[in-house]
Amino acid sequence: MDFSFYVPANIKFGRGKADLIGSEVARYGKKAFIVTGKSSAKTGLLERALKQLENEGVEYEVFDKVAENPLTTTVEEGAALIKETGCDCILSMGGGSPLDAAKGMSLLAKNGGDIDDYIFKRAKGEFTSYPIVAVPTTCGTGSESNGTAVLTNPATKAKKGLAYPCLIAKSSIVDPELMETMPKSVLGPVTFDALCHSMESYLSPQANPFTEPYSVDAMLYLAKYMVRANDDIHDQEAIDGVTLASTMVGAAFFVAGLIAPHGMEHPLSGLRNIKHGRGLAALTPTIYEHSISGNPEKYAFVSRILGGKDENDCGMTIRRLLSRIDLEVYLSDEGFTEDDVEWLTDSCMTLSKARLELNPKPLGREEVAEIYMESM
Structure with a gap:
C-alpha cells in the first residue's frame, strides 16, 4: 500500500452559513476581489455579501464577467485588475465557473507569466496564491473543496484543467439554501x-x-x-x-x-x-x-x-x-x-x-x- 492524500479544505457547511461571508473574508484581507457571474446579482447573493463586507470594514472590487466554461482571457483580465486595484484576497461566488476562474486569477496575479504555462505545466517552481473564500451556488463541480480549475482558451477551443494545492480555498462556505436558486x-x-x-x-x-x-x-x-x-x-x-x-x-x-x-x-x-x-x-x-x-x-x-x-x-x-x-x-x-x-x-x-x-x-x-x- 503506497499513497498520499493532501487536501487541506476548510468547509463550513449548513443552511444559513452564507451569513458568515463577511466575517470569513475579513479574516484574510482588507480589500476583496469578488469574482462572480451575473446570476449572483439576480438572486440577491451579491448584495447580501456586499452588506456583510461593509459591516466588517472590508473594501471590495466586483468582477462579474465570468461566463459558463470560463475563458483564459477572462482570467487574464481579472488577474490584471487584482493587481491594479490592490486587492489582497478573493471572494468567489457562483457555480463552478466563477470558482474556477477565481483560482486562475489568483494564481496568475500572484505569480505572473502566462496562464497557459500553468495549465500545460511549463511553469516551474513553487507557487502561491491570494487567499480565497469560496461560496458555491451550484452542487456539481466540487471546486470549493479542491485546487483544480478548468479553463478554455477561446482562440484554440482547448479546454483543460490546472491543479495546485495553493489554490484550495482558505474557507469554503457551503450553504444548501443557495442551491435553491438554480433553474x-x-x-x-x-x-x-x-x-x-x-x-x-x-x-x-x-x-x-x-x-x-x-x-x-x-x-x-x-x-x-x-x-x-x-x-x-x-x-x-x-x-x-x-x-x-x-x-x-x-x-x-x-x-x-x-x-x-x-x-x-x-x-x-x-x-x-x-x-x-x-x-x-x-x-x-x-x-x-x-x-x-x-x-x-x-x-x-x-x-x-x-x-x-x-x-x-x-x-x-x-x-x-x-x-x-x-x-x-x-x-x-x-x-x-x-x-x-x-x-x-x-x-x-x-x-x-x-x-x-x-x-x-x-x-x-x-x-x-x-x-x-x-x-x-
Whole structure:
C-alpha cells in the first residue's frame, strides 16, 4: 500500500452559513476581489455579501464577467485588475465557473507569466496564491473543496484543467439554501457532474483508502437524493444531500483524478460551449460500456449503488437514471455532427491523454472516435 492524500479544505457547511461571508473574508484581507457571474446579482447573493463586507470594514472590487466554461482571457483580465486595484484576497461566488476562474486569477496575479504555462505545466517552481473564500451556488463541480480549475482558451477551443494545492480555498462556505436558486436546466447537469466525479474517482486506478470512502459516500447520497432534488428543488433533505455529495467528492477527485468521461467531454464544451453535465450525460454510459473489462468488479459496484444488478447493466442503469432527471442527451442534440468527430478526437488525444490512459481500460484514438460516433 503506497499513497498520499493532501487536501487541506476548510468547509463550513449548513443552511444559513452564507451569513458568515463577511466575517470569513475579513479574516484574510482588507480589500476583496469578488469574482462572480451575473446570476449572483439576480438572486440577491451579491448584495447580501456586499452588506456583510461593509459591516466588517472590508473594501471590495466586483468582477462579474465570468461566463459558463470560463475563458483564459477572462482570467487574464481579472488577474490584471487584482493587481491594479490592490486587492489582497478573493471572494468567489457562483457555480463552478466563477470558482474556477477565481483560482486562475489568483494564481496568475500572484505569480505572473502566462496562464497557459500553468495549465500545460511549463511553469516551474513553487507557487502561491491570494487567499480565497469560496461560496458555491451550484452542487456539481466540487471546486470549493479542491485546487483544480478548468479553463478554455477561446482562440484554440482547448479546454483543460490546472491543479495546485495553493489554490484550495482558505474557507469554503457551503450553504444548501443557495442551491435553491438554480433553474431546473442547471440542476440536472450539475448533479450528474457530481455523480460522475463520484464514479470516476472511485473507478480511477489512483483511488486510495482515503479517497474511496468519499467517492462511495457521495455516490450513495446521490443515488438516494439526486432524483428527489431534481423533482423538487425545495426538498431540503434532498438538496442538502446532493450538496454534501458534491463538496465531499471534490476532495476525492483532487487526489484520485478523473477518467475518460471527463477527458472526452472537455473537447465538447470547449468547441460548442455546451453545459458540461450535458456532455457527460451524452458520453458516460457508452464510455462505461467500452470500459467494463478494465475492472468489472468496480463497475458492478457502481451499478448496484444506482439500482442495477452487475457490471453488464451499468451503462443502462445510468441511462435510466438520466431519464428520471430529464437528461437523456445525445451529441446531436447539442449541435454536434459526424463531421466534428475528427476534431474532437484530435483534441481529446492531445489534451486529455492522461485521463484516457488512467481509465480502467485505457482508450486509444480509434476507440475514442468510435465512442463519439456512438454517442451521436
